[in-house]
Amino acid sequence: MIEFREVSVRYPRAAVPALDHVSFVAERGRITAVVGPNGSGKSTLVRALLGRVPLASGSVLVDGAVIDLRHRRQLAMRIAAVTQREESVFPLTIRDYVSLGRYPHLGMWQAASADDHRAIARALELTGTENFLDRTLDELSGGEWQRVRLARAIAQGGDAIVLDEPTTFLDVGHEMAIFELLGGLASDGLAVMLVSHQLNLVARFAAHMVLLHRGRISAAGTPDTVMQGSVLESVYEWPLVVTRDPAIGSPALVPLRVPARPNRTRT
Amino acid sequence: MTPLRWTLLIVLLVSSMLIGVMFGTLRLGMHDVINGLLGHASEMNNSVVRTLRLPRVLLSALVGAGLGAAGAALQGATRNRLAEPYLLGVSGGAAVGAVLAVAFHAPHALIPVIGFAGALGAVALTLLVARAAGGHGDARTVLMAGVVVGAFANAAIMVALANADAMAVRGALWWMMGSASDASWTQVATLAAFVAVGLAILLAMGRAIDVLALGDDTAAGLGVNVARVSLTVYVAGALLAAGTVSAAGLVGFVGLLVPHIVRLAGARTHRSIIGSAALAGAALVVFADLIARIAMPPAELPLGAVTAIIGVPFFLALLRRLA
Numbered sequence: 116m117i118e119f120r121e122v123s124v125r126y127p128r129a130a131v132p133a134l135d136h137v138s139f140v141a142e143r144g145r146i147t148a149v150v151g152p153n154g155s156g157k158s159t160l161v162r163a164l165l166g167r168v169p170l171a172s173g174s175v176l177v178d179g180a181v182i183d184l185r186h187r188r189q190l191a192m193r194i195a196a197v198t199q200r201e202e203s204v205f206p207l208t209i210r211d212y213v214s215l216g217r218y219p220h221l222g223m224w225q226a227a228s229a230d231d232h233r234a235i236a237r238a239l240e241l242t243g244t245e246n247f248l249d250r251t252l253d254e255l256s257g258g259e260w261q262r263v264r265l266a267r268a269i270a271q272g273g274d275a276i277v278l279d280e281p282t283t284f285l286d287v288g289h290e291m292a293i294f295e296l297l298g299g300l301a302s303d304g305l306a307v308m309l310v311s312h313q314l315n316l317v318a319r320f321a322a323h324m325v326l327l328h329r330g331r332i333s334a335a336g337t338p339d340t341v342m343q344g345s346v347l348e349s350v351y352e353w354p355l356v357v358t359r360d361p362a363i364g365s366p367a368l369v370p371l372r373v374p375a376r377p378n379r380t381r382t
Numbered sequence: 383m384t385p386l387r388w389t390l391l392i393v394l395l396v397s398s399m400l401i402g403v404m405f406g407t408l409r410l411g412m413h414d415v416i417n418g419l420l421g422h423a424s425e426m427n428n429s430v431v432r433t434l435r436l437p438r439v440l441l442s443a444l445v446g447a448g449l450g451a452a453g454a455a456l457q458g459a460t461r462n463r464l465a466e467p468y469l470l471g472v473s474g475g476a477a478v479g480a481v482l483a484v485a486f487h488a489p490h491a492l493i494p495v496i497g498f499a500g501a502l503g504a505v506a507l508t509l510l511v512a513r514a515a516g517g518h519g520d521a522r523t524v525l526m527a528g529v530v531v532g533a534f535a536n537a538a539i540m541v542a543l544a545n546a547d548a549m550a551v552r553g554a555l556w557w558m559m560g561s562a563s564d565a566s567w568t569q570v571a572t573l574a575a576f577v578a579v580g581l582a583i584l585l586a587m588g589r590a591i592d593v594l595a596l597g598d599d600t601a602a603g604l605g606v607n608v609a610r611v612s613l614t615v616y617v618a619g620a621l622l623a624a625g626t627v628s629a630a631g632l633v634g635f636v637g638l639l640v641p642h643i644v645r646l647a648g649a650r651t652h653r654s655i656i657g658s659a660a661l662a663g664a665a666l667v668v669f670a671d672l673i674a675r676i677a678m679p680p681a682e683l684p685l686g687a688v689t690a691i692i693g694v695p696f697f698l699a700l701l702r703r704l705a
Contacts, residue, residue: 161599162599165599165602165603166602167598167599167602187602187605187606187607188605189605190605191603191604191605192605194603195603196599196600196603197603198597198599198600198603199599200597200599201596201597201599201600202461202595202596202597203595203596204461204462204463204595205457205458205461205463205595205645205650205655206650207592207650207651208650211592211650211651215589215592215593215596215604216604218589218590218592218593218604218605218606219604219605221589223586223589224586251650271604277603
């Protein structure tokens with residue numbers, strides 16, 4: 116559904132391009148995960164999709180048509196995004212915040228319709244956030260805040276959802292809950308595109324992985340093809356082994372410790 | 383904002399306006415005011431109410447409404463609690479205009495017009511600088527450009543004042559400190575048109591400002607054209623501020639303070655923040671103008687000084703609550 120075709124992005128004054136001829140497709144009905152070290156271009160990919168960085172070459176397509184940034188609202192009705200950074204200088208209530216997901220659907224003076232209310236109620240229910248509707252954003256814990264952001268994106272509707280690091284700051288339970296929720300959305304037919312550092316979780320949930328390294332794709336395919344020790348070791352520049360997850364047998368990365376030097380004190 | 387709070391705000395504004403018409407050198411009763419408005423009072427009371435006090439009170443209300451709404455919208459669009467209506471070079475440009483008018487011996491009546499032109503010029507310069515530096519999409523760039531243009535304006539003022547004579551300097555300073563004392567029905571009508579258009583644009587942008595306040599990337603993801611919405615809010619806010627400047631000079635603190643007050647009173651989405659800031663700002667400036675008139679008779683205090691005197695302790699209290 117979302118296709119990156121030979122996308123290159125070059126930031127001003129940067130020596131190397133942030134993205135260098137990147138091509139892949141995030142299909143409906145599955146989780147497509149974009150992984151890679153810090154600075155490998157993952158977030159730039161999301162910003163390119165949102166039209167926040169100019170493309171040096173290539174194009175981003177939605178269902179075969181090049182996206183037209185003059186019609187951002189139409190794009191927003193089809194693709195919801197949870198970006199990495201978000202501010203809440205003027206804290207809204209959760210009710211108002213999740214309702215903003217319906218922004219692209221509403222005319223300037225149009226009040227929310229029954230459809231809008233249904234979409235909001237469903238998003239709140241799916242994310243388990245219906246109990247803190249009247250609290251404000253600054254009263255939420257990190258985990259609640261991430262769930263509320265996801266609720267806003269689900270309320271947005273559409274058939275694709277793009278998330279940049281949705282489980283940062285979350286404990287294991289909350290992180291799993293988010294991944295299960297995303298898995299559920301994918302099996303409902305949505306295209307879920309996920310940028311994440313959590314390789315092992317991604318390997319369990321994603322059908323397709325794209326490994327970025329310095330703006331280029333190092334490996335792409337099923338978790339089994341991407342999670343190769345030699346590839347990951349050179350990309351992350353750290354000794355590691357790939358083993359099998361004891362629960363379900365998906366590939367799992369285990370970073371190794373480097374041998375301690377004798378003159379170094381333990382902390 | 384609950385309907386009760388909106389009602390209270392309107393009652394507050396109407397009663398401050400009523401009190402504003404009642405009090406002054408000549409004190410009128412409620413009865414005199416109503417008869418004066420209808421033209422049934424004595425010749426003198428009719429004239430005091432209809433040609434002196436009412437236009438002055440209305441002009442003050444419009445100045446406050448414009449500054450409150452502009453401040454609220456600009457704080458939201460720049461995601462900055464310290465943003466205020468004069469931010470984009472309005473105050474510096476207006477002051478340069480006023481001082482230049484004085485330095486070149488322009489007639490006193492032209493000062494507001496030239497001040498308005500100076501404000502518009504400075505806003506245009508700020509937006510051009512921001513655009514050259516990287517676009518209107520990034521609020522920080524626009525804020526920095528406003529600071530740069532403001533600093534340049536200050537330098538220009540000092541150069542111009544170095545050559546002006548003392549009386550002229552006093553005239554320019556007095557105008558810059560703000561006053562509604564020259565209020566006329568023409569001014570009321572002009573400013574009413576400014577406020578009506580500016581307020582309508584900002585209220586229309588209210589939802590987009592809510593989204594913009596979440597950050598540029600999130601706003602783009604929700605379908606907002608960040609650069610276009612930001613520019614619309616900047617231009618509408620700056621025009622509102624420039625309109626108030628031409629009517630009553632520089633009235634500080636209102637646009638900074640009032641949005642904080644209405645947010646504390648429960649306004650959360652920007653349509654309600656902007657609307658209630660317009661009402662609260664109007665009430666505040668009407669009240670401040672009343673104090674300016676009656677605090678030290680027969681002298682009048684500068685309106686900008688009164689709003690600052692009211693504003694500073696208020697703002698300190700707010701800081702304690704926010705911290």
